[in-house]
Amino acid sequence: MRPARALIDLQALRHNYQLARETTGAKALAVIKADAYGHGAVRCAQALEAEADGFAVACIEEALELREAGIRAPVLLLEGFFEASELPLIVEHDFWCVVHSLWQLDAIEQTPVAQPLNIWLKLDSGMHRVGLHPADYQAAYQRLLASGKVAKIVLMSHFARADELDCARSEEQVAVFEAARKGLSAQISLRNSPAVLGWPNISSDWVRPGILLYGATPFDQPQALAGRLKPVMTLESKVICVRELPAGEPIGYGGGFVTDRAMRIGVVAMGYADGYPRHAPTGTPVYIDGQPSRLLGRVSMDMLCVDLTDVPQAGLGSQVELWGKNVLASEVATHAGTIPYQIFCNLRRVPRLYSEA
Helix, strand or coil, X not given: CCCCEEEEEHHHHHHHHHHHHHHHCCEECEECHHHHHCCCHHHHHHHHCCCCCCEEECCHHHHHHHHHCCCCCCEEECCCCCCHHHHHHHHHCCCEEEECCHHHHHHHHHCCCCCCEEEEEEECCCCCCCCECHHHHHHHHHHHHHHCCEEEEEEECCCCCCCCCCCCHHHHHHHHHHHHCCCCCCEEEEEEHHHHHHCCCCCCCEEECCHHHHCCCCCCCCCCCXXXXXXXXXXXXXXXXXXXXXXXXXXXXXXXEECCCCEEXXXXXXXXXXXXXXXXXXXXXXXXXXXXXXXXXXXXXXXXXXXXXXXXXXXXXXXXXXXXXXXXXXXXXXXXXXXXXHHHHCCCCCCEEEECC
């Protein structure tokens, strides 16, 4: 079988969740939307269910997958519902639901529900994606209470620039949030992964760790707490062919890399169809049989090339780590001009193998 595979360390996943909760002293919803950022939502939920305060997903389809797998913990729908017809399913499966628009509030008022809902009322405090306008926030809260259809309300917002540790935007958003919720008696949820790690002075009864669960930093600079995260996914494959080439030979599509000396080239069963970023350039780090090396030339659909010249013991069948504990996903993402969120979510075709160590 093709040797490309993703190894998922569930103990590292639990370590990262515990770090988020212990660091903040808050309850924590493990964000496992987008198939747990490519790590497998069901298996990650099963690994965390005994200790997690709940989970967060994007939509009801993702939430139903968890219920069908036997996950009984609270599940928050971060985008809420898209049609009023989803409300009976939300009640039936006891999902928690974000309300971010007035039309959703109208739908709750107009739709009969068998049981009261748990609502997370989202404010647009400055990201300007989804969320109620500050001028509408207090009235929306009162309408939910008056509807008689709500068991609990959590007040929430989302930061646009918490990954920028020297940017004042997060504090400005907190000020907008505090003004909008003045006088309202409810728990709050503000801190996402970068805010959990980098903004300890922001209050939050509930935190929403996402990328940090998977052991990747949201920052483009070293940060103390992020340095304690453990990578969860190791993407690896093997060398399937070795080429001995003289100086002056082009490598791969487009000939973007030309050997500048006699070189040994390893061809690896990994490409952009597996989710490895096509735009990762020559020099992107890899590990070969435990030794550092680099990517060479253009990544193709099913294969890529690595430099074996200074790894003399490496050859046919050598193990290649594309990212993991030795090559951080954030390093690969930086070289490829993207973010670890994207390269995790792009993973496909590669089988995932789960372990506790």
